[in-house]
Amino acid sequence: xxxxxxxxxxxxxxxxxxxxxxxxxxxxxxxxxxxxxxxxxxxxxxxxxxxxxxxxxxxxxxxxxxxxxxxxxxxxxxxxxxxxxxxxxxxxxxxxxxxxxxxxxxxxxxxxxxxxxx
Amino acid sequence: xxxxxxxxxxxxxxxxxxxxxxxxxxxxxxxxxxxxxxxxxxxxxxxxxxxxxxxxxxxxxxxxxxxxxxxxxxxxxxxxxxxxxxxxxxxxxxxxxxxxxxxxxxxxxxxxxxxxxx
DNA sequence: ACGGCGCGTTCACATCTTCTTCACGTCGGG
DNA sequence: CCCGACGTGAAGAAGATGTGAACGCGCCGT
Numbered sequence: 001x002x003x004x005x006x007x008x009x010x011x012x013x014x015x016x017x018x019x020x021x022x023x024x025x026x027x028x029x030x031x032x033x034x035x036x037x038x039x040x041x042x043x044x045x046x047x048x049x050x051x052x053x054x055x056x057x058x059x060x061x062x063x064x065x066x067x068x069x070x071x072x073x074x075x076x077x078x079x080x081x082x083x084x085x086x087x088x089x090x091x092x093x094x095x096x097x098x099x100x101x102x103x104x105x106x107x108x109x110x111x112x113x114x115x116x117x118x
Numbered sequence: 119x120x121x122x123x124x125x126x127x128x129x130x131x132x133x134x135x136x137x138x139x140x141x142x143x144x145x146x147x148x149x150x151x152x153x154x155x156x157x158x159x160x161x162x163x164x165x166x167x168x169x170x171x172x173x174x175x176x177x178x179x180x181x182x183x184x185x186x187x188x189x190x191x192x193x194x195x196x197x198x199x200x201x202x203x204x205x206x207x208x209x210x211x212x213x214x215x216x217x218x219x220x221x222x223x224x225x226x227x228x229x230x231x232x233x234x235x236x
Numbered sequence: 237a238c239g240g241c242g243c244g245t246t247c248a249c250a251t252c253t254t255c256t257t258c259a260c261g262t263c264g265g266g
Numbered sequence: 267c268c269c270g271a272c273g274t275g276a277a278g279a280a281g282a283t284g285t286g287a288a289c290g291c292g293c294c295g296t
Contacts, residue, residue, distance in 0.1 A: 033243060048147075050140045071245065073283060080284095097253060097282065098152040099139035151254055189256070191272060215264090215271065 009044045012105025013087055016044050025086035032082060035060065039075050043093065043103035052100035076101055127162045130223025131205055134162050143204035150200060153178065157193050161211065161221035170218035194219055202226075 007018035015024040018041050023030040032040065042059035043051060053072045057065035065072070076093055083092050091108045093101050125136040133142040136159055141148045150158065160177035161169060171190045175183035183190070194211055201210050209226035211219050 035244065049135075050138050069245090070247090070283085074245080074285085077284065094147070094149075095283070096139065096149065099155075102140070102147065104147065153255070187256090188258090188272085192256080192274085195272095195274065213272070 009041075009047075011044055011047050011103060012090065012092065014044075014083075014092070014105070016041060025083070028086065030082060030086055032079075035075055036079050036082065039072075039079055040103075043101065047103045050096045050099045050102045056101065072101075127159075127165075129162050129165050129221060130208065130210065132162075132201075132210070132223070134159060143201070146204065148200060148204055150197075153193055154197050154200065157190075157197055158221075161219065165221045168214045168218045168220045174219065190219075 007016075009016040009018065013026045015027075017023070021034075021037055023032060023037065023040065038060035039056065042056055045059075046055075051059075054065045056072050057063065057069070060075075061071065076095075080093050083090070089108050091106050092103055094104060094106075096102055125134075127134040127136065131144045133145075135141070139152075139155055141150055141155065141158065156178040157174065160174055163177075164173075169177075172183045174190050175181065175187070178193075179189065194213075198211050201208070207226055209224050210221055212222060212224075214220055
């Protein structure tokens with residue numbers, strides 16, 4: 001079988017093969033459900049950018065996010081859990097309160113430089 | 119307030135993506151709250167100019183600044199803290215007593231000649 | 237047909253953030 | 267010395283997000 005060069009996105013140690021519906025974490029395959037996969041792809045295609053829940057819902061679910069629907073949050077949680085399980089110490093999905101989520105690989109226990117001013 | 123204009127503003131090492139709600143400091147993403155972000159955008163769109171609190175409030179909060187309301191001051195403080203944390207040694211928000219605030223990148227050193235050259 | 241399962245959705249509650257407002261400290265001018 | 271303007275930290279309420287669990291559903295092997 002050919003491994004087509006179709007769509008292959010690399011985010012840190014993640015290798016996402018959109019065509020095949022496969023995700024490799026440091027070479028080892030992850031087991032994601034369809035929703036989890038679509039959500040990851042949606043985020044990956046906008047890596048580094050903040051994607052609003054509305055946009056995410058449109059991209060991964062296809063439709064309009066209804067007011068009060070928390071599906072995105074729930075799935076971001078599931079996805080985070082699997083990514084954390086596969087690549088401990090790495091944080092991929094960042095929350096931007098009031099804006100949305102952003103995919104960007106970073107060590108979890110960072111240095112306390114900027115953001116946290118509490 | 120508004121957060122949606124397809125703009126990309128650059129102020130020194132800051133890259134503000136108004137549409138996205140994202141701010142990059144030397145390439146690294148900052149974590150700002152909606153208000154902090156709107157305030158920064160308001161200042162950035164008037165970079166180099168002094169913006170009165172009334173104007174700032176109108177731009178970032180959307181409404182009229184009530185007498186005695188210190189929200190602007192408080193948020194300028196929060197914003198300064200995060201900017202300082204992200205880009206130490208740089209001063210972006212300058213206070214003009216009795217007039218307002220002005221956004222302009224400058225080394226936060228004791229130098230303070232006439233104006234920030236321009 | 238039956239029972240077990242994985243999946244997606246929705247709840248209810250736990251936590252964390254954000255916003256506003258207050259209180260007090262500092263500085264400089266009159 | 268008094269006062270207005272601004273800096274700064276904190277308290278409380280409101281709002282946003284994190285999280286575990288219950289439910290219903292379709293699929294699959296038996």
